[in-house]
Amino acid sequence: MASAIRVRELRMTYPGRPPVEAVRGLDLDVAAGSCFGLLGPNGAGKTTTIEILEGLLEPTAGDVEVLGMRWDRDARRLRERIGVTLQETKFTDKLSVRETLELFRSFFAQGVSAQDAIGLVGLGEKSASHVVTLSGGQRQRLAVACALVGGPELLFLDEPTTGLDPQSRRQLWDVVRSLRERGKTILLTTHYMDEAEKLCDAIAIVDHGRVIAQGTPTELIRSLGGDHVVEFAFGDGAASEESLATLRALPAVRSARADGDGYQLTVAEPHVALPAVLELAKARGATLSRLSTRHASLEDVFVALTGRHLRDE
Amino acid sequence: MSESSGFVELYKMRMREFLREPAVLFWVFGFPILLAVGLGAAFREKPVESTAVAILDVAGSDELAAELSAAEGFRVQELAEDDAARALRMGRVALVVRPGAELEYRFDATNPEGVLARARVDDALQRAAGRADPRAHRETLVTEPGSRYVDFLIPGLLGMNILSGAMYGVGFALVEMRSRRLLKRLAATPMKRSHFLGATIAARMSVVFVEVGLMLGFGWLAFGMVFHGSVLTALLLCLLGAASFSGLGLLVATRTKKVEVVSGLINLVSLPMFVVSGVFFSSERFPEVIQPLVGALPLTALIDALRAVLLEGADLASQLPRVLILLAWGGISFVLALRLFRWS
Ligand SMILES: Nc1ncnc2c1ncn2[C@@H]1O[C@H](COP(=O)(O)OP(=O)(O)O)[C@@H](O)[C@H]1O
Ligand SMILES: [Mg+2]
Numbered sequence: 001m002a003s004a005i006r007v008r009e010l011r012m013t014y015p016g017r018p019p020v021e022a023v024r025g026l027d028l029d030v031a032a033g034s035c036f037g038l039l040g041p042n043g044a045g046k047t048t049t050i051e052i053l054e055g056l057l058e059p060t061a062g063d064v065e066v067l068g069m070r071w072d073r074d075a076r077r078l079r080e081r082i083g084v085t086l087q088e089t090k091f092t093d094k095l096s097v098r099e100t101l102e103l104f105r106s107f108f109a110q111g112v113s114a115q116d117a118i119g120l121v122g123l124g125e126k127s128a129s130h131v132v133t134l135s136g137g138q139r140q141r142l143a144v145a146c147a148l149v150g151g152p153e154l155l156f157l158d159e160p161t162t163g164l165d166p167q168s169r170r171q172l173w174d175v176v177r178s179l180r181e182r183g184k185t186i187l188l189t190t191h192y193m194d195e196a197e198k199l200c201d202a203i204a205i206v207d208h209g210r211v212i213a214q215g216t217p218t219e220l221i222r223s224l225g226g227d228h229v230v231e232f233a234f235g236d237g238a239a240s241e242e243s244l245a246t247l248r249a250l251p252a253v254r255s256a257r258a259d260g261d262g263y264q265l266t267v268a269e270p271h272v273a274l275p276a277v278l279e280l281a282k283a284r285g286a287t288l289s290r291l292s293t294r295h296a297s298l299e300d301v302f303v304a305l306t307g308r309h310l311r312d313e
Numbered sequence: 314m315s316e317s318s319g320f321v322e323l324y325k326m327r328m329r330e331f332l333r334e335p336a337v338l339f340w341v342f343g344f345p346i347l348l349a350v351g352l353g354a355a356f357r358e359k360p361v362e363s364t365a366v367a368i369l370d371v372a373g374s375d376e377l378a379a380e381l382s383a384a385e386g387f388r389v390q391e392l393a394e395d396d397a398a399r400a401l402r403m404g405r406v407a408l409v410v411r412p413g414a415e416l417e418y419r420f421d422a423t424n425p426e427g428v429l430a431r432a433r434v435d436d437a438l439q440r441a442a443g444r445a446d447p448r449a450h451r452e453t454l455v456t457e458p459g460s461r462y463v464d465f466l467i468p469g470l471l472g473m474n475i476l477s478g479a480m481y482g483v484g485f486a487l488v489e490m491r492s493r494r495l496l497k498r499l500a501a502t503p504m505k506r507s508h509f510l511g512a513t514i515a516a517r518m519s520v521v522f523v524e525v526g527l528m529l530g531f532g533w534l535a536f537g538m539v540f541h542g543s544v545l546t547a548l549l550l551c552l553l554g555a556a557s558f559s560g561l562g563l564l565v566a567t568r569t570k571k572v573e574v575v576s577g578l579i580n581l582v583s584l585p586m587f588v589v590s591g592v593f594f595s596s597e598r599f600p601e602v603i604q605p606l607v608g609a610l611p612l613t614a615l616i617d618a619l620r621a622v623l624l625e626g627a628d629l630a631s632q633l634p635r636v637l638i639l640l641a642w643g644g645i646s647f648v649l650a651l652r653l654f655r656w657s
């Protein structure tokens with residue numbers, strides 16, 4: 001498949017005392033027509049990376065190709081073909097939704113009408129409303145509409161649902177899905193693992209300015225060695241000095257780690273692992289204060305890779 | 314889409330933002346007019362009012378009071394000694410007269426009103442007693458529009474308004490847009506930077522157009538201002554001033570993301586000019602040594618040129634040095650600002 005974005009050895013150091021190495025050797029390949037997610041905690045370097053790809057920041061080093069073009073040579077042509085939402089933009093309060101879109105539309109040689117863009121993000125009823133009257137979710141959809149009026153083939157969405165309520169998030173997800181179905185290439189950043197998992201065909205997990213894992217959500221979860229997570233804790237402190245080695249030796253357990261007052265196991269087959277855990281408790285004469293199993297998520301992948309949670313801020 | 318539509322839409326955005334903000338409308342259009350009304354009224358050159366005189370309530374007071382009242386321009390009261398002394402002290406009367414064969418005038422010689430009252434009362438009483446003036450005379454009263462304070466003030470306020478309008482309409486507005494990240498968002502589109510800049514300045518010019526009409530129209534209607542020179546030339550000067558000050562506005566807005574910072578910068582640039590450039594009183598009152606500096610300031614150039622045209626009937630050609638000063642300030646600040654300007 002053709003590559004919409006190709007990044008090699010990208011580095012970005014913000015000057016200052018001390019300088020901040022926001023991106024430290026990052027590689028990316030985004031296939032045309034896919035929805036690609038940069039998933040990582042706050043400060044991982046997602047915004048810096050995406051703004052370099054949008055031609056808004058000059059990287060310190062590295063090689064960036066967008067739609068087969070380069071910012072230093074083809075800036076004007078590239079701007080015509082990409083759509084952007086920044087992490088936070090406040091549009092002008094006293095302009096209506098439609099006026100805002102007509103403004104953005106006027107910058108592009110080609111594209112869709114303001115009215116069509118409004119339809120694409122489901123803001124039809126708000127077309128004549130001033131921006132100041134919009135809810136957070138509606139403003140974010142307006143931002144996406146502004147990214148769409150130029151009829152871009154490549155869309156950059158930086159944290160499109162951060163700070164939104166669950167219903168607004170789902171509405172925005174629907175918008176993103178419909179755009180993907182229309183064949184647009186989408187690069188989005190998020191620190192919500194459920195968002196990345198639900199929306200993205202491919203994900204790069206970013207931490208400290210590097211890609212620490214890359215693949216489809218399924219591939220990434222499978223890399224844990226098991227699809228399931230078993231979490232439990234012993235009831236009395238005395239019996240809780242279980243060595244991780246003992247736990248790892250249990251049948252079907254792929255990995256084990258301490259987690260707060262208890263343990264977290266990655267297991268391939270819960271119906272094999274669970275009886276073994278119960279057996280162990282019985283042998284130790286301990287009760288289980290909690291026990292749960294669930295499907296493994298990208299959060300678990302991140303924890304397995306870094307020992308931290310995505311939202312440990 | 315036509316080539317200019319980006320420009321047109323940006324212009325519409327700026328104008329809508331402006332016209333839909335009542336507070337901004339007030340500060341730009343209402344406030345200067347209120348200021349002109351207030352200051353015009355406070356400094357109105359009124360004809361001297363009637364003079365308040367007390368006559369001591371002793372023998373002969375009624376005759377004196379009758380004689381003074383018959384003459385025009387006196388408010389006369391008969392008071393006992395104590396009350397008269399108090400009235401004089403409090404400034405309720407300017408003069409106390411003691412009737413008698415020899416009249417006694419009591420007044421404060423350091424108070425012009427008292428001196429004036431003494432002269433007028435004496436004059437009226439001597440005439441009433443039959444004094445004839447040996448020299449014939451007649452009086453011509455001068456209240457020529459163009460020499461009053463309000464005539465002087467309106468061009469000053471206009472200049473001040475154009476400067477602060479450019480500072481807020483360009484400088485503050487751009488920083489505010491940067492703080493909202495809207496500038497960065499616009500920079501991510503194929504928008505032509507020249508369209509953005511051009512539209513910002515064109516919107517400012519449009520507002521100045523209205524401002525000039527409003528201020529001069531108001532001066533004409535409410536104060537009976539007479540314009541000795543071409544109003545069109547004055548408008549041209551105002552537009553040039555607005556363009557020049559837009560350069561300054563752009564310059565203060567080149568880098569900062571904080572509206573507080575740009576507010577400070579705006580004050581730093583405009584307050585000194587409001588003081589020394591002769592908005593409220595002639596800048597020639599400042600010491601000789603700083604005159605070259607004062608004269609080189611763009612606001613001084615604009616206000617002096619406006620006064621020359623409106624009050625003295627000067628033509629545009631005679632204002633060339635001042636026009637050049639405005640062009641120089643505008644040109645230099647534009648070049649600098651465009652080099653330093655950040656979109657994010
Ligand atoms: N303009 C800047 N100047 C200095 N440091 C910055 C700047 N922008 C971001 N950073 C730093 O770079 C790192 C990465 O930031 P960012 O790209 O915004 O991460 P993310 O979007 O993943 O939260 C952070 O440590 C942040 O503090
Ligand atoms: Mg970010």
